[in-house]
Amino acid sequence: MTSTVSHVYPVIWQKDQVLLIDQNRLPAEYTLVEIKNSDDMALAIKTMIVRGAPAIGVAAAYGMYLGAREIETENRELFLTQLEKIAEKLRATRPTAVNLFWAIQRMLNTARRTLGPVEYLQEVLLETAKNINLEDLKTCQAIGDYGLEALPKTPEKLTILTHCNAGALATAGYGTALGVVRSAWREGRLARVFADETRPRLQGAKLTVWECVQDEIPITLITDNMAAHCMKQGLIHAVVVGADRIAANGDTANKIGTYSVAISAKAHNIPFFVAAPLSTIDFSLIDGNQIPIEERDPAEIYQIGKTLVTPEGVDFYNPAFDVTPANLITAIITEFGAVAPSELKQFEEKQAV
Numbered sequence: 001m002t003s004t005v006s007h008v009y010p011v012i013w014q015k016d017q018v019l020l021i022d023q024n025r026l027p028a029e030y031t032l033v034e035i036k037n038s039d040d041m042a043l044a045i046k047t048m049i050v051r052g053a054p055a056i057g058v059a060a061a062y063g064m065y066l067g068a069r070e071i072e073t074e075n076r077e078l079f080l081t082q083l084e085k086i087a088e089k090l091r092a093t094r095p096t097a098v099n100l101f102w103a104i105q106r107m108l109n110t111a112r113r114t115l116g117p118v119e120y121l122q123e124v125l126l127e128t129a130k131n132i133n134l135e136d137l138k139t140c141q142a143i144g145d146y147g148l149e150a151l152p153k154t155p156e157k158l159t160i161l162t163h164c165n166a167g168a169l170a171t172a173g174y175g176t177a178l179g180v181v182r183s184a185w186r187e188g189r190l191a192r193v194f195a196d197e198t199r200p201r202l203q204g205a206k207l208t209v210w211e212c213v214q215d216e217i218p219i220t221l222i223t224d225n226m227a228a229h230c231m232k233q234g235l236i237h238a239v240v241v242g243a244d245r246i247a248a249n250g251d252t253a254n255k256i257g258t259y260s261v262a263i264s265a266k267a268h269n270i271p272f273f274v275a276a277p278l279s280t281i282d283f284s285l286i287d288g289n290q291i292p293i294e295e296r297d298p299a300e301i302y303q304i305g306k307t308l309v310t311p312e313g314v315d316f317y318n319p320a321f322d323v324t325p326a327n328l329i330t331a332i333i334t335e336f337g338a339v340a341p342s343e344l345k346q347f348e349e350k351q352a353v
């Protein structure tokens, strides 16, 4: 099957700079931010101008190249030492999405494996970042098509619930969870998407809705606390979400609230799918207990725009992710096929680093 290519690309290399869709301004404004150096790329990742595990990996890869071209030496060893400092700066931006660390390591490995003058290493690093970008786009299209095969075979068209945004905006394009949605829509298998708004940053309400409206895919927005009720009403045929880090046993870290959705899906016998590339799997972790969970600014909870939703002076807890245990996951949809969580190990040697 060929896939339609999404027209939304959150990270674009143009001439001698990176253009990022400013995802903090969507859906009100479609704004491109020019990134010319590694400091600005690090800030863009930290402040979520670019967000979503695969998109963060692509952005970090370009951030490594932007940093490499800032290094003014022809001495190879000094260049590699300075490049490691660029890597440290980018690693410090966000802790959970393993794609960030995977992409940085792939860029470092490429530099170390490449012989020749520093100028040539810099050229190779740019080509590697471009390859990571293009590979992820093709990966998402494959995930979309394998996901279509994995979805329930029902006479009626499907209604799929998703959480947060695992769409074109969260990847190099096309999306992982929304990649499955796009492939199902293309093949006439989809009736509608139900999107959780996804407090506190509202990626579902702001980004998933925006993407579906752009593609004219029917979408219903619900608040996070409505998901179980919709399942009980028989409105949902399947759940498909993205991932930020998957442990070797299939335990999956994803946006906060995913675990609750998975528990509700299990209680209603609704299949729960995780859609993610191999670059999101951390084979070094035996289970999800070791996945670092990012905690973000409490203001994300108590402030919506300029409106305070609660009195100040109280305590807040703002974990940006939670971990869904493998036993709640029906299948993990990768670019090499949909497998049970326990079957991931077969892909370890395919992970390109």
Ligand SMILES: CSC[C@H]1O[C@H](OP(=O)(O)O)[C@H](O)[C@@H]1O
Residues within 6 Å of the ligand: 051, 052, 053, 054, 163, 164, 165, 166, 167, 170, 171, 176, 177, 203, 241, 242, 243, 244, 254, 255, 256, 320
């Ligand atoms: C395609 S993976 C997208 C994944 O990333 C999101 O997190 P964030 O918006 O904080 O970068 C969320 O967990 C999505 O499922």
